Amino acid sequence: MSNDGDKNPGAVLLTATIGVLVGANFVLAKYAVQQGAAPLAAYFWQLLVATFILLVAAVTSGKRLVLQGRYIVYYLFGGIIGGIIPNLLAFFVLQRIPAGLFTVLITLSPLFTFIIASAVERRVLPVRRLAGVLLGFTGVSLATYSNVTADGLVTGWVLIAVITPLMLASNNVFRNKAYPEGADALLLALGMLLTQIAVLWPVIAITGQSYSPLQLTSAIDIAVMTMGVLLAVSYVLTLKLQKRTDGLGSSQIGYFVTLTGVVGGAVAFGESIS
Numbered sequence: 001m002s003n004d005g006d007k008n009p010g011a012v013l014l015t016a017t018i019g020v021l022v023g024a025n026f027v028l029a030k031y032a033v034q035q036g037a038a039p040l041a042a043y044f045w046q047l048l049v050a051t052f053i054l055l056v057a058a059v060t061s062g063k064r065l066v067l068q069g070r071y072i073v074y075y076l077f078g079g080i081i082g083g084i085i086p087n088l089l090a091f092f093v094l095q096r097i098p099a100g101l102f103t104v105l106i107t108l109s110p111l112f113t114f115i116i117a118s119a120v121e122r123r124v125l126p127v128r129r130l131a132g133v134l135l136g137f138t139g140v141s142l143a144t145y146s147n148v149t150a151d152g153l154v155t156g157w158v159l160i161a162v163i164t165p166l167m168l169a170s171n172n173v174f175r176n177k178a179y180p181e182g183a184d185a186l187l188l189a190l191g192m193l194l195t196q197i198a199v200l201w202p203v204i205a206i207t208g209q210s211y212s213p214l215q216l217t218s219a220i221d222i223a224v225m226t227m228g229v230l231l232a233v234s235y236v237l238t239l240k241l242q243k244r245t246d247g248l249g250s251s252q253i254g255y256f257v258t259l260t261g262v263v264g265g266a267v268a269f270g271e272s273i274s
Contacts, residue, residue: 011244014237019256021234023103026257027264028223028230029087030094034269035220039091041211042224044200049228050235051193058190065187065194066180074178074188079195082171086164093164096157099269103261105161109254112169117248120173129248169251175239176246185239193235 032042058065094102111134118124180188213221241250 011241011249014241014244015250015252016256018234018237018241019253020260021230021237022253023257023260024264025227025230025234026090026094026103026261027099027268028227029091030099030265031268032220032223032227033091033095035218035223037220037224038209038211039088039095040200040204040207041209042220042227043087043091044197044204044209045211045213045224046227046231047193047196047200049225050232051190051197053229053232054186054190054193054236057186061186063184063187065191066183070178070180071183071188071191074180074183075191075195077174077178078171078188079192080199081167081174083192083196084199086167089160089164089167093157093161097161099261099265101158102161102164103258103265105158106165106168106254106257106261108162109165109168109172110248110251112166113172113248113251116169116173117176117246120177165254168254172248172251175242175250179242185236185243188239189232189235193232 029042033039090102114130124130213224216222216225238250238253241253
């Protein structure tokens with residue numbers, strides 16, 4: 001895998017595209033929850049829609065899910081650390097803090113990725129890479145700092161929100177170290193989505209949260225279905241990006257997530273922007 005996303009124009013375009021998709025999903029998640037959708041149920045249906053899309057794509061292309069040891073570990077870790085934990089946190093935290101602030105916190109993901117990757121490699125990564133991360137963080141911070149207010153915020157919820165970029169950073173490093181050689185991005189994404197469904201299904205049954213967007217009779221239904229489509233596309237593109245760069249390179253997605261979230265929060269919820 002390449003370690004220099006800046007030398008790969010395709011990686012840059014993928015990074016920007018994924019960031020916009022993920023940022024839009026966070027905004028849609030906030031909207032769905034604010035309109036009364038149960039967080040667990042909304043996320044579960046988002047997973048179902050995304051899984052259905054990828055399953056149809058796999059079947060029609062004649063591809064079969066690989067059920068070998070290293071692949072199963074990849075599905076489990078990526079599904080739980082990179083999927084269930086950060087996304088469920090997003091659903092619950094977005095009820096308490098602005099979408100713009102939450103996506104600004106996502107800019108911590110590249111910095112966390114640098115720290116974790118250095119610890120795993122047992123060496124500090126090249127200074128130029130740290131400089132790139134800090135430059136991106138500074139640029140996005142300058143573009144968004146005046147759009148976030150602390151009025152009425154509970155510090156505890158902000159600290160909980162920080163767990164999301166930490167989990168995303170951990171997943172960035174894991175994907176880079178454990179990516180099965182020659183694996184199909186679509187099948188890896190499908191495996192991680194199926195893992196999340198398997199974990200959440202009993203939770204949904206226990207909590208009794210029932211909701212179905214299939215009738216498409218409300219804006220919430222359309223939002224949840226759209227989230228599923230965006231999730232499917234972003235998962236496949238993220239794994240394709242992983243083939244072109246490393247964990248630190250793919251972590252730059254967070255900057256585009258932030259910019260999309262700030263603009264989306266302003267448009268959808270009237271959050272301050274200047």
